[in-house]
Amino acid sequence: MNQRAKSSSPGPGEDGALGAPSNGDNKSPRRSGRPHLKGEQGTWRRRALYAGAGLAAIACVAIGTTWGLIDSFGPAPLGRDLELSKTVVDRNSKLLRSYVTSQGRWRLPATRDQVDQRYLDVLFAYEDKRFFQHTGVDPLAFGRAALQFVSNGEIVSGGSTITMQVARLLEPRAKRSLYVKLREAVRAIQLESKLSKDQVLGLYLTLAPYGGNLEGIRAASLSYFGKEPKRLTLGEAALLVALPQSPELRRPDRFHASAVRARDRVLDRMARHGLFSADEIERAKLEPVPHARKKMPMIAPHAADDAIAGTPNAREIRLTIDGSLQKTLEALALDRARALGPDMSVAIMVVDNASGEVLARVASPDYFDERRAGQVDLTRAVRSPGSALKPFIYGLGFEDGLIHPETLIEDRPLRYGSYAPENFDLTFQGTVTIRRALQQSLNVPAVAVLEEVGPNRLTARLAEAGAALVLPRREAPGLALGLGGVGIRLADLTMLYSGFARGGAVQPLTEQMDTPKFPAKRLLEPVAAWYVAKILQGTPPPENAAGGRIAFKTGTSYGYRDAWAVGFDGKRTIGVWVGRPDGAPVSGLAGRTAAAPILFDALARGPQPLAPLPPAPAGALIATTAKLPPPLQRFQPHAVASASFTRPLHIVFPPNGASLELSAMAGEAPAPLPIKISGGTPPLTVMLNGLPLDASKAGRRLFFEPEGPGFVRLTVIDAAGAADSVLVRLQ
Known part of the structure; x- marks a missing residue:
């Protein structure tokens, strides 16, 4: 009989009671002042229950009178002006990056739908069983708290509901007193008269303290478990329920043993309630409790920074980036940059051809690496593209009817005034087709075609498509721009290449969801774009890579400063840049050996299978050199350059x-x-x-x-x- 009476005695926090956060580690209610009960213990307990019921009734009357205090307390804060951590999420609403508040706190907004149901079951059972029945104050829990106050002469457990805790979090009070508790009760009733139960619960999930600068269940789950609270184990849920009662003295990263004991007490309460089986409880107690905090998510940091800077008043910004793909490519970029050297950097862009949405933007391998200038956005840095502009030169030649992929062209020493182009390997191949000239990235044929279509026209056409080339100061477009004598950004170059896959029309890039889409801009005629795409599909792949899967082109800038590789299939385009952020030359750096392997690795790690390129458009001429119309069989420039000269050493x-x-x-x-x-x-x-x-x-x-x-x-x-x-x- 005595043992049964003891086990039915309410402990701290039972029936939904949770006092204000204490200065100790969940100390038991004080027993001083109570009579020492032996044989008459059961009788005393029954009398106490009757007294508690009476006090509960009195509490109900008292709570009713608190309505008269509303005017003196003023309107309740509803949490609508709370400063929350700004968050940037991906296209699937997964967190990419969050920012601390002006007070340096991680306070991420949370709703009921973002939390594991297991956690909610434990929370309601431990803190507030009748949360969905009461109107802010639980008379039964309040009456029990009043009985404990009368028996002990001080507040032992506060009888607080979740709503009262929200009121306390919205209006923090350093001191515990009967007045403070009454004020919380009034505020709780006010809150429930203005907000729904889910809104009140959302405030608790957002504001509950978890130690240090962590507020809210999302910040705590990300920091302690490295994941969102949508999927929690029973042990993790119990720990997150226990921590807010004494957040500083139960921090797992500082007071690990205290955190374990607090979690186990919650699990023991769940066992008594029969909410989970004994086996589940025991397994939960065996789960490890973290010893340290984890870093908050930092995915696509440059894109997140740009989004926040562009819309500083937004609480949450949704990007077009695919978080999973972005994380994969960030790891790839870091791995390859480390292999290339301590000063080397890598940037990667992935674009959806149809919509122009940026699916991934790796602006540097490591945001915090000062030696690699990690916070510099290399997808938007102006760099020399080397041979990467040649496809657009040939595209204009196709459009003008000057050449066909099977047209023959000379790869021999030529001079245009004082300018004499040479191939990368300083050799010449003689008579070749346009197809071979582009696939082998021969310089002399590209310059010969550029001389015909005009450097000014190439510059203007790329600018009309949305990618302005950056020329050296006070220089006009010349033949050298066909071999990289100009500046362009990786983002713009990737966008231009996506136009080959969509019939010559370029869709301007967008990086935020729900932003207006601008109309596509014409880069090339459909037939010309298709010719270029089919030629690039036959470009020899890098070593140990399968050819013919994508169309791609590499480029190496003058002085071995920049290595490029841009490739596309029917759905997406990937651009890669490799080099030093400071623009210093790197011995032996070349697009084919440095950037192309990264392009093919990025392709392999992306969504599969690859999409085929569009079919041939109407008007495309598929024929061998011999069956072409005579004017297209051999390239005939209007101005023949000199071939006999000796260039200066x-x-x-x-x-x-x-x-x-x-x-x-x-x-x-x-x-x-x-x-x-x-x-x-x-x-x-x-x-x-x-x-x-x-x-x-x-x-x-x-x-x-x-x-x-x-x-x-x-x-x-x-x-x-x-x-x-x-x-x-x-x-």
């Missing part, structure tokens, strides 16, 4: 005064560095610090092995006695 790479970073594995000698020479009369003599190098077999490109850091002098002398020399620093 010049060391193209490394440039004079450059600083080159030595790369080597631990314990090994530095990797060889390239020398690239143009012009002059062969044979050439190349000297390193006054000593000759064997250049007889290397032609105009050779490598030398540096001894280590320091300055080196490179000199080249041709057969006619002309010479060029550069001084380079190795570090």
